[in-house]
Amino acid sequence: MKTKDKSAEEKKKAFETLAELEAKRKEKEKKIKKKAKLSMQKIFVFFLIGMLIVTAIFFVLTRDAVKSFFLFSGAIVLFFVYVFTKKKLDEHNQIKKMELSFPDFISLMSSNLRAGMTVDRALIISARKEFAPLDAEILNVGKDILTGREISEALQDMGKRIKSEEIRKTIQLIISGIRSGGNLSVLLEKTSNNMRERIFVNKRAASNVLMYVIFIFFAVAVGAPLLFALSSVLVEIMAEMFAGVSGVDVTVNLPFTITDINISSAFIFYFCISFIIAMCIFASLIIGLVSKGSEREGMKFMVVLVVIALLVFFVSRWFLLKYFVSSFG
Structure with a gap:
């Protein structure tokens, strides 16, 4: 009881x-x-x-x-x-x-x-x-x-x-x-x-994998945008240079032929931006997978990566254009 x-x-x-x-x-x-x-x-x-x-x-x-x-x-x-x-x-x-x-x-x-x-x-x-x-x-x-x-x-x-x-x-x-x-x-x-x-x-x-995460972050957010900015600027400069050369008669035998570049600089510019964004999305998922074992964990880095990468791309592109224009007129 x-x-x-x-x-x-x-x-x-x-x-x-x-x-x-x-x-x-x-x-x-x-x-x-x-x-x-x-x-x-x-x-x-x-x-x-x-x-x-x-x-x-x-x-x-x-x-x-x-x-x-x-x-x-x-x-x-x-x-x-x-x-x-x-x-x-x-x-x-x-x-x-x-x-x-x-x-x-x-x-x-x-x-x-x-x-x-x-x-x-x-x-x-x-x-x-x-x-x-x-x-x-x-x-x-x-x-x-x-x-x-x-x-x-x-x-x-x-x-x-x-x-x-x-x-x-x-x-x-x-x-x-x-x-x-x-x-x-x-x-x-x-x-x-x-x-x-x-x-x-x-x-x-x-x-233990922190160094790998830092390397991926730096490569995607800084390294790749710098290379894309350099390549896009070089395409623009070369397109302008070859446009002026194409109309001149060349009498010297050269191992290569200078012709007009058919790809527009605008296409290269937008291709770089699209590729940077896609790369940042995949890189953020890889960071989540490497650091936490789940792709979802990397989604929080996605916006930060895209913003930093695009900022680096535009700033470096502006500096490179300014440098080449002042150097080559």
Whole structure:
């Protein structure tokens, strides 16, 4: 009888704790979502005003309504691509945060179990705000267990919701240990230690390939744009030189023939820009794959690489044109 009363009391405490933590989490989540929505609205308004001003200046300078329309439309499309990419990256970052805080969560749960708490209460007490956004998933698991679901089923559903292969495999390992009749607190503690070791190994591997990442970044952001700028300037200078020579009668036998260059300098210019952008996109994916083991991790470098590479290209091209014009007239 006393055991039943104690069990009922523990369950009541667990429900109270769950309700309190759930209320705090929902209030915090509501504030974060509201702040993020207002921030995105402000960014869109400022971007729209800025693009209207840029398009108006472009139209005044070129008097070309079609190009101005395409400029504005292209900028809007790029903005929505940015929003979509940012959303996907945020989701990926949330999963990474969960993976990093998962060892601490199961270690804390193990400590709570050794302190004599029931599984449901130990799990709910472990849902600290420091583990956000994992705390929401922990509370959902606690809710499922309190309503009568098996702990293995609740954990499996948690693994499916998080969409992390590492957490899913860890949960499968814990469930296998539970079904084989092992001590849950010891199992959780050992799993936590193994996850921490794996995270440490991954970080050390990332530091070992740092030189490769720096080399790729420098080659794509600085080296390649400099070479493209030099080649595009040389094509323009040679085209102008050969255009003046082509009309002159040459009486000396030469091992080569000077003819007009059929490729326009504008084509070379736009080809360089397109190739630089494509190269930056692929380089950012390679950086993510080399440093973190996932192409997605490199998407955050994409915009930075493109901006730096194009800036280097235009600045170096301007200096080279100025130098060659002053040297050769």
